[in-house]
Amino acid sequence: MILIVDDRPENIFSLQKLLELNNFAVDTASSGEEALRKILKNTYFLVILDVQMPGMDGFEVAEAITGYSKSKDIPIIFLSAVNLEKRFITKGYTSGGMDYVTKPFDPEILLLKVSTFYRLHLQTRELHDAQQKLREEVAERKAAQEALYHSLEELRSILESIQHIAFTLNREGNIEFVNRYWHEYAEGRENLPATPEEGPSITECIEKAMASGRQEVLEVCIKPLKSEEYRYHLLSMTPVRKDNVIAKWVGIFTDIHEQKMMNQLLENRVSQRTEELQRANRDLAASNHELQQFAYVASHDLKEPLRKIQVFGNLIHGKFGTDQQDTVQYLSKIISSADRMNKLITDVLDYSKLSISEKFHATDVNVIIREILDDMELLIREKSADIVVDNIPPLWAVPGQMRQVFQNILSNALKFSATGVKPAIHIRAERVSRPAPDATVDKNGQYCRIAVSDNGIGFDEVYLDKIFVIFQRLHGRNEYEGTGIGLAIVKKIIDTHGGVITATSEEGKGSKFILVLPMGSQQTKQTEQTYS
Incomplete structure (x- = not known):
């Protein structure tokens, strides 16, 4: 904006219209005092100042304007129709004016002068903005350099305090800093610790880490200056990034010699x-x-x-x-x-035959159980027993041994039936996820859980482990026939099939034997797998 200062309204009006017609914003003041007040409140890029004014003349106003820090750089054009002598023009320049125009003036010449000052004003403002940005950038760089310096000092302090060999590299791979432990393995900062000919060198480790651009932990052997023995170390090379660019590398050697020797000793002992x-x-x-x-x-x-x-x-x-x-x-x-x-x-x-190798096959247990029930038909009829058998999926088993398992379990269920009670035996089967009696039901499971329950005399579960031990009996020979080997045979067969067996019971309330066996659909088993 331009400030016009003149005590005559007609002069202000004509000049104001000229400038506004050429798209300049204009403000006016009719006295020097008013002009100074406006300059303190507003910002102008040019002041057109009349020399002859009552009160403060133009020279005094110019001196006051250049005396203010806010307005000292505002250019001033003097307009004068009376003071045309050289000494007045000289005084105009010495009082702070940038130009001295006499009246009557050529409007076009005045507009050219105003346009020139406007361009200078714009250039000055751009230069000022550029200088401000430059000062801010310099301040940021200085702050960054100070922060980096403090970070480096902190890093070096940390590396100096740890009880390991530590060093830093710049992005080109040159050593910048080493801590005091470095000098126990190398003569000077420029020299690297010695490594054996057959092992990786420190240079190779550094090159590998820099090529990968990420942290590398490598095992190396280095030799102390005061010893002829190489010691095992872990060399950790870690990149330090700034603005996602690697600025430097931090290397740390950790002594693992004792652990390595101990591991080798343990490995030798384990091997022996x-x-x-x-x-x-x-x-x-x-x-x-x-x-x-x-x-x-x-x-x-x-x-x-x-x-x-x-x-x-x-x-x-x-x-x-x-x-x-x-x-x-x-x-x-x-x-x-x-x-x-x-x-x-x-x-x-029969028990001794279980240790002789036999072939495994996908076995239909349903057929085996039907054959067993046919063989036991007279005993079943004599006992008036009710036997219910659910469908059992194929098992991966030795068919003859599966026959022994169910023959022994069903025989026991009939033998240990309660007096005066009609025996009831139920065989149930379901697929499960793993070989455990409490495994969850899984329709796609690779194991089959078979439960054989009866309503016989039962037993106290305190003796659960005892019933599967060879020659162990819970009842005397006078009460029930048997050799005490039947369930031991069952247990051994289930074990060799990679399954599990257990039982639940209560005296006088029957028993339930639970078997979990691999299924015939397992693809991981070989069709001709054998065991010994």
């Missing part, structure tokens, strides 16, 4: 112990095989003399036993004992 265990396992396997062969042969050979005892006992009983009552009693005990011995030997043979 593993070899010893493998050798012991081989010896144990050979011993078990010999023991199994012995049990099989011994049980098989025992049957021959036992068979003769049974045959000749029956002959004596039939030919001579009717003559004397005592003889009948004694022969009956001999024959009964021989029968029990025969069953015991048969069970031992």
Whole structure:
């Protein structure tokens, strides 16, 4: 905006209209005092000032304007129709004027002068803005440099305080700083710690980290200056980023020599112990095989003399036993004992056969159970038992051994039925997610949980572990027949099939045996998998 100062309204009006017609904003003052008041309140880029005015003349107003810090740089054009002498023009310039125009003036010349001052004003303002931005940028750079300096000092202080070898690199990979522990492994900051010929060098580690652009942790061996022994260290190379650009690298060596030596010692001991265990396992396997062969042969050979005892006992009983009552009693005990011995030997043979390798197949247990029920038809009819069997999905099993499992469980369910109570046996099956009795039901599960429940005499669950141990009985021979091997055979078969077995029971309220076995649909099993 332009301020026109003149005591004559007609001069102000004509000049104001000239400037406004050329798109300049104009303000006016009719005295020097009014002009000074407006200059303190407003901002002008040019003052056109009349020399001859009552009160303060133009020279005095110009001196006052240039004396204010706010207005000292505002250009002033003097207009004068009276004071045309050189000394007045000189005074106009010395009092702060930028130009001196005499009246009458050429409007076009005046407009050119005003336009020139306006362009100078714009250029000055742009220059001022540029200078302000430059000052702000310089201040920001200085603050950033100070922050970086403090960060570097803090980083160096931290690296100096840690009890590890530490150093920093610039973005080009040149060492900038090393802490005091560096000098225990290298002579001077420019030299790197020595590494063995067969291991990676420090230079290679640094190049690898810089090539990756991310943190690298590498194992190296370096040698202290006062020792001939290389020590294992972990070299951690970590980039320090500024504005997402790597500004420097921080390297730290961590001594792991003792841990490395201890690990190697432990690995050697583990290797030796593993070899010893493998050798012991081989010896144990050979011993078990010999023991199994012995049990099989011994049980098989025992049957021959036992068979003769049974045959000749029956002959004596039939030919001579009717003559004397005592003889009948004694022969009956001999024959009964021989029968029990025969069953015991048969069970031992069956138990020993479980350790002989057999083929696994996808097995339809439903067919096996139907065959077992057909074989037990007379006993089932005698007991008037109700047996319900739900459909069981295929199992990955040895068919003959599955027959033993369900034969023994169903036989026990019928044998240990309550007196005067009609036996009720129910076999249920469901797919589960894992080999555990409490596994959740899963229609896509790879295991089958089979529950065989009955309403027999049951047992106290305190003896749960005992019932699966060979030759363990919860009842005397006089109460219930048996050798105490049946459930032990079941347990061993389930174990070798990779399954689990348990039971729940309560005396007088029946029992429930729970079996969890792999299913025949498992794709991970080989069709001809064997176990030993």
